[in-house]
Amino acid sequence: MVQIGYTMMTEQAGPRDLVDHVVGAERAGFDFSVTSDHYFPWLDSQGHSPYAWSVLGAAAQATDRIPLMTFVTCPTFRYHPAVVAQKAATMQLLAQGRFRLGLGSGENLNEHIVGAGWPAAQVRLERFEEAVRIVRALLDGESVTHHGTHFDVDDARLWDLPDTPPPLAIAASGASSCEIAGRYGDALVAVQPERDIVTAFGEHGGAGKPCLGQVPVSFDPDREAAVRRAHDQFRWSVGGWQVNAELPGPGGFAAATQHVRPGDVADTIPCGDDPAAVVEAVRAYVDAGFTEVALVQIGGDQQKPFLHWAEKELLPALREL
Template sequence: MAEYGYFLACEEHGPAALVEQARMAEQAGFTSLWISDHFHPWHDAQGQSPFVWSVIGALSQVTSLPVETAVTCPTMRLHPAVTAQAAATAAVQTNGRFRLGVGSGEALNEHVLGDRWPQAAVRLEMLEEAVQVMRSLFTGEEVSHHGKYYTVENARLYTVPEEPVPIDVSGFGPAATELAGRIGDGFVTMSPDADAVERFRRGGGATKPAMGGLKVCWAQEREAAVATAHRLWANEQLPGELPQVLPTPRHFEQANELITRERVAQNVPCGPDAEAYVQAITAYVEAGFDAVYLSQIGPDQRGFFDFYRSEVLPRLPG
């Protein structure tokens, strides 16, 4: 049975707005939350980027919904030992309703401490070792680790949940998807790619959850929604590795000039037609995903939740 969650966008909203959206999501009938983890927004028009762990602490006090980072990079800006402590605390705060989504990151967020941005294969090696370190720390036992990329000495987490935090791995290409199958407790991606789900399952994912994310823009007028989606999230349409290697919001703004409104209109469900959203979400279910997370683009969050409560969620596959 598919589940439907809401995707909180830290790139676009401040802490108070994110907390209020979580309340509205639960009231509207969404059953879980994703929240992004960025140091920068993708570009300046999005305009925000609060520290995700502070926001998760606030979410734990206002909603009973499970929460997951989508996704955290535990390899450069945050050492895996520090990420493990943050995730363990989040799991305690949410009474075990926290999952740690991880990925190999983007230069946009991870180069800010002056680290060299490595090639994709190296980033995946770093991620695999980081997951090993974090799982060791989630036991609550003292850990010393001397690996290829990370050193941990006499580290112990004293505040840990009753069960280790599940770690779901993001994948946008074959190598990352296979890694998710091999080391992840679940799979995270952003397109209804049936081949990716199958690759994850064959690689060791078996019955573990596959979760997909989808940006939408509800509005009374479709053209206004397309304009909003193009202004705020044209970067979602950038091809290939560009989102992983561009280093600053300014570079994304330059790349976004190549993305037309027509391309956004073709790829992002926009406007007042409930059927367009039902079809887009159902594509994930038909591709084999166990959960789909929706993120409303733009400021009209209340209108989105009212619309989805009455017009969309009741029509989705169970």
């Protein structure tokens, strides 16, 4: 049976609200949770972007059961991989084994802030693979000295290590990233329900491992209000990640999506209060071989009604999958 998760979307709510939301998700019966790790929102209308790791630490103390995860953290520009390893080890201890570290090669939107530039995709993947090796070694308890093409580590060791390292979930979309995910990952993250991604992950060592997808939802009893909200805050999602990874800020996303119509968004995001529409969106991932799907309710101020609906109607319908 597919596992259904809840997304703490840091771009659309402040830190205290995000913790309240995941507490509500645990109460509603979600199987796991994920947290975006950004420095900017995609659009000004989303209005937030607190530090995800502080939110996660608070969430670990406020919840008892629900697993926590970054979805995903980039360990190559904003954060040094040795620091990411330390953060992940600490989170696994705080969450008492409920944490997974999601890793990806990043977006210009968040990583440009350190002034290191934004190289070509192939260079970003090279940096990413090197960073993942460093993170994995440190979480395995090794003392690491590393002088590579992109990173230097001088005699690093993690002093507070959990008995079981947090699993690494690697984001992938193309052949090269699927190879990295299969070689180093304990799980796959992808944002398109494409069987080829799952297959490639399996061919490179990921066979039988969890595969995680994500589905945005705009719940509202007033479907027109749901469509307006989805268009206002999530129209960036129709651009595809090859475009989205390159744009440097909310202004770029606003310009790139100025001709996206509300109907275009409603064609790709379930809007309204019909559980069947969400079930079909999740089914696409299940049919492609995914084992876990995290839902994103659009609108930071819409989480409580969404969670109530999810508990009473949506989750029971999704359990039938």
